[in-house]
Amino acid sequence: MSDRFAVAAALDGAGWHPAAWRAASARPGELFSARYWTDLVELAERAGLDFVTIEDALTVQSAAGRGIDDRVDQVRGRLDALQIAARVAPLTTRLGLVPATVVTHTEPFHTASLVSTLDHLSAGRGGWLPRISLDESEAGHVNIRAVPASTEEAWAEAGDAVEVVRRLCDSWEDDAIIRDVVTGRFVDRDRLHYVDFDGPFFSVKGPSIVPRPPQGQPVVAALAGDDASLAFAAASCDVVFVTPHDVDDAAARVAAVRRAEQAVHRSGAPLVVVADVVVFLGSGAVATKAHLDELDGAEPRSDAAVFTGPAGELADLVEAWRQRGVQGVRLRPGVVTDDLAAVATDLLPELRRRGVIGEPGSGLLRQRLGLARPANRYARARQ
Amino acid sequence: MTKQVVLAVHFPGVNNTTVWSRPDSGSQMAFSSFAHMARKAEEGMFDFFFLAEGLRLREHRGRIHDLDVVGRPDSFMVLTALAAVTDRIGLAGTLNSTFREPYEVARQLATLDHLSGGRAAWNVVTSCDAFTGANFRRGGYLDYALRYDRAREMLETARLLWDSWAAGDPLADKESGRFVGRGDAGAFTRHGELVDIAGRFNVPRCPQGHPVIIQAGDSDPGRELAAATADVIFSQHSTYDAGRTFYADVKGRLARYARAPESLKILPASTVVVADSDDEAREMAREIRRRQVSPPTAINFLEQVWNRDLSAYDPDGPLPDIDPDVETSALAQGRATRFDDRLGVAKRWRGIAEAKKLSIRELVIEVTARGGFVGTPQHVAAEIDRHVQDDACDGFIFIPHLTPHGLDDFVDRVVPLLQERGVLRRRYRHETLRANLGLPDPVLPDAWLH
Numbered sequence: 079m080s081d082r083f084a085v086a087a088a089l090d091g092a093g094w095h096p097a098a099w100r101a102a103s104a105r106p107g108e109l110f111s112a113r114y115w116t117d118l119v120e121l122a123e124r125a126g127l128d129f130v131t132i133e134d135a136l137t138v139q140s141a142a143g144r145g146i147d148d149r150v151d152q153v154r155g156r157l158d159a160l161q162i163a164a165r166v167a168p169l170t171t172r173l174g175l176v177p178a179t180v181v182t183h184t185e186p187f188h189t190a191s192l193v194s195t196l197d198h199l200s201a202g203r204g205g206w207l208p209r210i211s212l213d214e215s216e217a218g219h220v221n222i223r224a225v226p227a228s229t230e231e232a233w234a235e236a237g238d239a240v241e242v243v244r245r246l247c248d249s250w251e252d253d254a255i256i257r258d259v260v261t262g263r264f265v266d267r268d269r270l271h272y273v274d275f276d277g278p279f280f281s282v283k284g285p286s287i288v289p290r291p292p293q294g295q296p297v298v299a300a301l302a303g304d305d306a307s308l309a310f311a312a313a314s315c316d317v318v319f320v321t322p323h324d325v326d327d328a329a330a331r332v333a334a335v336r337r338a339e340q341a342v343h344r345s346g347a348p349l350v351v352v353a354d355v356v357v358f359l360g361s362g363a364v365a366t367k368a369h370l371d372e373l374d375g376a377e378p379r380s381d382a383a384v385f386t387g388p389a390g391e392l393a394d395l396v397e398a399w400r401q402r403g404v405q406g407v408r409l410r411p412g413v414v415t416d417d418l419a420a421v422a423t424d425l426l427p428e429l430r431r432r433g434v435i436g437e438p439g440s441g442l443l444r445q446r447l448g449l450a451r452p453a454n455r456y457a458r459a460r461q
Numbered sequence: 462m463t464k465q466v467v468l469a470v471h472f473p474g475v476n477n478t479t480v481w482s483r484p485d486s487g488s489q490m491a492f493s494s495f496a497h498m499a500r501k502a503e504e505g506m507f508d509f510f511f512l513a514e515g516l517r518l519r520e521h522r523g524r525i526h527d528l529d530v531v532g533r534p535d536s537f538m539v540l541t542a543l544a545a546v547t548d549r550i551g552l553a554g555t556l557n558s559t560f561r562e563p564y565e566v567a568r569q570l571a572t573l574d575h576l577s578g579g580r581a582a583w584n585v586v587t588s589c590d591a592f593t594g595a596n597f598r599r600g601g602y603l604d605y606a607l608r609y610d611r612a613r614e615m616l617e618t619a620r621l622l623w624d625s626w627a628a629g630d631p632l633a634d635k636e637s638g639r640f641v642g643r644g645d646a647g648a649f650t651r652h653g654e655l656v657d658i659a660g661r662f663n664v665p666r667c668p669q670g671h672p673v674i675i676q677a678g679d680s681d682p683g684r685e686l687a688a689a690t691a692d693v694i695f696s697q698h699s700t701y702d703a704g705r706t707f708y709a710d711v712k713g714r715l716a717r718y719a720r721a722p723e724s725l726k727i728l729p730a731s732t733v734v735v736a737d738s739d740d741e742a743r744e745m746a747r748e749i750r751r752r753q754v755s756p757p758t759a760i761n762f763l764e765q766v767w768n769r770d771l772s773a774y775d776p777d778g779p780l781p782d783i784d785p786d787v788e789t790s791a792l793a794q795g796r797a798t799r800f801d802d803r804l805g806v807a808k809r810w811r812g813i814a815e816a817k818k819l820s821i822r823e824l825v826i827e828v829t830a831r832g833g834f835v836g837t838p839q840h841v842a843a844e845i846d847r848h849v850q851d852d853a854c855d856g857f858i859f860i861p862h863l864t865p866h867g868l869d870d871f872v873d874r875v876v877p878l879l880q881e882r883g884v885l886r887r888r889y890r891h892e893t894l895r896a897n898l899g900l901p902d903p904v905l906p907d908a909w910l911h
Contacts, residue, residue: 099633099640106633106640110665112544112576136564138647138661146661148644155631155647155663158572164541165576168492185560187516187596188535195535199492199542218660220562222598250532259482262757265532267525270518283595285525287515289490289532373638 082448083435084352084406086174087122087421089115090133091153093414094356096141097374099153101366103415110157112165118414119166122173125422126430126438128446129174131207131299131408134159136180137216146215152374160192160206167200174443176205176299181239182232183211183220187282189239190246197291202442205297205317206243208236223279233310238277240298240314245273247295248454249285271456293444294451301354302335303381312338316449317350319408321382325398328353332403350447352406353399354382358413359389359420367412382410389424397434406447466849466884467726467856467898468507469553472498473864475515475530476796478732478831480752480862487865489530494865495539496546505872506886508898509551509582509673510543511695511858512536516557517593519795521761522770526793528758537569544577551894553582553675558611559589560597563618563656570672571623571664579668579893583619584675584695587612592794607655609682614656616674616690622662623671624906625649630665669895671903688714691725692900695858699729700832704853712852724901726855732833733859733871739836746835749862750826759822762829765793766800766807776822780814841871842878849884 091109092099099106108114122130138154140147159177167175175196179189189206197204210232211217217225226232251269258266273284299317302308311318318335322328335351358367363386371377385392396407409425411417429435439446472495473479480486487494499510514536519526536554543552552573556566566583574581587608591601603611625647632639647662676687677695687694688711698707704727712722734749736742754762756776764771768786785803800806814824834841848854861867879885891897 100635100638104635106631106635109631109633110575112578115576116545135663136568138663150641150644151638152640153631154641155626155665157575157664158568160538161541161569161572161576164538165545168496168542168545183562184565185597188561191535192538195538198490198534199538215660219564219658219662221656221658222562255532257481262482262755263527264481264530265525265527267527270525270531280598281595282597283517285518287518287532288534 082405082446083400084128084350084447085426085429085435086129086131086352086406086408087127087418088131088133088354088408088410089118089414090410091156093412093417094380094410095367095370095374095412096152096378097370098413100373101370101413101416104413105415106153109153110155115162116166116169118418119170119173121418121422123170125426127173127421127426128406128439129176129203129205129443132159132162132175132177134178134180134209135216136183136211136219137213144213160196163196163204164199167196167203170200170203172203172438172440174203174205174297174446175200176207176297178207178209180211180216181208181236182226183216183222185222186239186242186280187246190243190286191288193243193296194247194286194288194291197293197296198288202292202444204291204293205299205443207299207301208240210236229304230306233306235279237310237314238275238279242273242275242282244295245275245455246282246284246286247290248456249273250288250290251454251457252290252294255289269457290454293442294454297443297447297449305338308334308338309342311335311349312344313342315349316347317352317447319352319354321354322399322404323383325395325402328399328404329402347449350405350449351403352408353404354408354410355395356380356382356384356410356412357392357417357421358384358386359392359417359424361388363387366416370413389420389428392425393428393432393434396429397432400434463884464849464855465886466845466879467728468502468505468885469509469511469728469856469858470498470502470507470868471511471513471730471858471860473530473861473867474513475519475533477529477753477758478860478862479530479864480749481530482752482755483863485866486863489533489864492539492542495543497865498861498868499543499547499550501868501872503547503550505868505876506880506889507550508856509553509894511584512539512554514555514557514586516560517596517795520793521764522792526761528755528761537573540581541573541576544573544580549580549889549892549897551580551582551673551897552577553584553673555584555586557586557588558615559587559603559608560593560599563615564622564658564662566615567619567622567662568664570619571667574667574669574672575664579895581667581669582673582675582693582894584677585612585616586677590794609678609686611655612676613686613690614653618651618653618656618658620671620903621649621651623667625662626665628666628905669893670905673894673898673900684711685714687711688720688725689718692895692898693726693728696727696729696854699731699857701848701851701853704729704848705851708852708854721901723899726898726900728856728858729854730860731857732831732862733841733875734833734835735838735841735870735874737837739840742835742837750830753862754822754826754829756822759825762825763821765791765796766803766810768792768803774821777820780811780821780824838874838878842875842882845875845879846882846884
């Protein structure tokens with residue numbers, strides 16, 4: 079197992095607390111501006127984070143997390159996450175960019191073009207977070223398909239979408255562009271390949287419009303908890319986010335991931351297991367969170383553990399998780415304008431001092447995560 | 462009053478207009494190529510930078526066409542990234558409305574408009590071929606006769622979604638605790654023949670209200686749709702006489718929709734070659750044409766008309782004496798240009814070749830010529846101005862033949878002359894593309910007027 083340890087941040091609007099937009103530091107009027115996202119991402123890069131994820135959905139947010147409501151006191155609306163990543167790509171050089179995208183209601187061919195292009199724009203720092211949707215309101219926005227019959231069906235379709243994206247990435251061999259002036263040929267078409275995917279949900283001919291991305295295949299990550307999502311992650315992803323409730327649960331979650339890998343007969347490198355935690359950092363964090371809870375009317379529910387306290391104690395928790403086989407953390411800032419800054423100024427220097435992480439890396443996102451550049455399946459087949 | 466010239470640049474694409482065989486031809490994929498041309502156009506006070514889109518690699522005789530540039534990035538991702546390295550130039554791209562959902566199209570446009578501070582434009586295109594459909598869930602589902610209905614419904618729905626948030630939302634008022642003014646922000650309903658969706662759009666009203674709409678349809682219903690709905694027409698009528706006829710026809714349709722003539726800009730595609738003397742420019746243009754039509758490309762063009770394998774023919778020899786194959790389906794797929802009357806085209810081409818004593822390659826160079834402006838900077842600036850002032854067009858979409866430096870000469874040598882003539886701005890007057898083009902603001906829906 080690699081001794082690398084990844085630190086990431088999950089970006090979502092003003093932060094993961096529903097009332098985060100009302101915190102003193104928040105910039106709620108700028109959530110739809112380039113300046114806001116540029117500031118956050120540049121902060122994350124300067125701090126030395128390995129990557130950021132950017133949430134997305136094809137509907138407005140709701141307090142219940144599904145369906146729609148008519149509340150006016152929470153953030154509603156979001157920009158397309160892939161485009162946010164594209165907008166910040168030219169302004170960064172080291173940070174991995176991993177936007178979410180809803181695969182249930184998107185054409186896999188478009189997803190492949192978008193994700194491959196992000197990897198080109200960022201010189202190999204692109205990834206993506208396939209999301210499923212069983213939300214009636216989301217399905218009502220698009221004419222592509224009805225709501226999946228079950229979670230299992232939705233994850234199975236997501237698995238097909240990832241397979242198509244990976245095949246399309248491979249549909250161009252790395253050296254397909256030859257620019258051979260003598261024969262007048264721009265590409266060697268023997269190094270371009272039809273993917274001929276034919277599954278129960280869709281079929282895709284190929285090849286891709288976009289030449290093979292710098293990473294070969296951009297990094298695929300997913301949040302997984304139940305059996306269906308774990309099976310999807312084990313079969314289709316490079317990175318998995320898990321949500322341990324405490325130190326002992328971390329070991330159990332890692333074990334569940336490894337069991338899922340065995341169950342699907344995963345070949346190749348094992349999943350990089352990254353633990354999620356919502357964080358409110360600093361000496362005033364308890365009071366801040368209590369205030370936001372009061373503003374929102376209740377303590378928000380969270381699938382991930384919620385940490386409130388000084389950065390040193392969070393570093394203790396991270397170290398304890400690491401000892402139980404977790405290979406990284408994804409921090410979900412409670413109030414992004416407070417807590418991402420605290421991650422940068424307090425947590426990362428502390429983790430560096432303890433030797434949990436090294437100096438900020440660079441290069442391909444895959445390299446930073448200890449993942450090899452995948453061989454091209456079609457190139458091997460041709461030889 | 463003197464008309465101002467509207468200028469746009471089309472990044473070199475994947476047909477043989479683009480010359481890739483020269484040593485100074487750069488990458489069609491590197492972001493630095495896009496950034497260079499967009500910045501150069503911005504330096505030249507261009508209105509917008511344009512990117513086309515592809516959804517399937519072109520084929521010829523059942524194999525991937527390999528003689529032109531192949532492969533490109535997703536246009537809206539590149540345009541969004543370009544917003545980071547430019548300030549004022551408009552960012553325009555094609556999105557096919559056949560293989561996309563209105564919700565995602567409206568969202569991509571609105572996102573680009575927010576992230577660029579009001580510089581987004583959409584070239585609305587519909588396609589109906591099963592060839593492209595093979596890459597998508599629904600396949601080639603759209604009936605050819607319905608293509609303008611699809612475009613119209615997509616556009617109407619996109620505008621419905623762009624209008625679905627009140628102009629003042631989000632309030633984002635920490636004090637009162639109201640993030641949005643209305644609990645149903647983004648609510649919309651559309652029950653159309655081809656688009657039937659309802660729910661909540663998730664992007665607030667964008668800086669331009671509505672991104673700028675571009676269309677390229679040339680048939681009668683295409684022109685009518687543009688007159689009813691477009692802000693810009695990407696026209697193929699670049700010559701003076703054809704331009705004036707087209708201009709009068711389309712602008713004449715606007716009154717029917719209570720639109721002013723200035724509210725629709727007509728921009729033909731064109732090319733420019735400048736040099737110190739007219740003779741030198743003509744020689745450069747000839748050299749470019751020979752690069753664009755390489756010997757294999759000449760045979761390839763002929764095969765598109767003859768619909769036969771002509772690989773045994775000498776590109777520098779005479780045209781084939783056998784006739785085109787009109788029985789089997791077309792060899793070439795995924796191209797914008799199609800040859801329907803093969804026998805007629807072949808007869809015409811033979812006539813030209815005999816009269817002018819042209820080889821296959823020389824003939825293809827001759828018959829695929831697109832005109833364009835060739836000459837000294839003074840000549841080119843005067844010609845552009847004349848076309849615009851005489852209502853042959855409102856400006857041009859220039860297609861350079863070289864990546865990434867193909868626009869440099871024009872900006873360095875012709876733009877200053879247009880500025881001296883008083884027909885091109887010396888600095889951008891406005892922040893949004895819509896305002897710089899002098900287009901009217903979209904009308905706010907009644908619901909948002911207080």
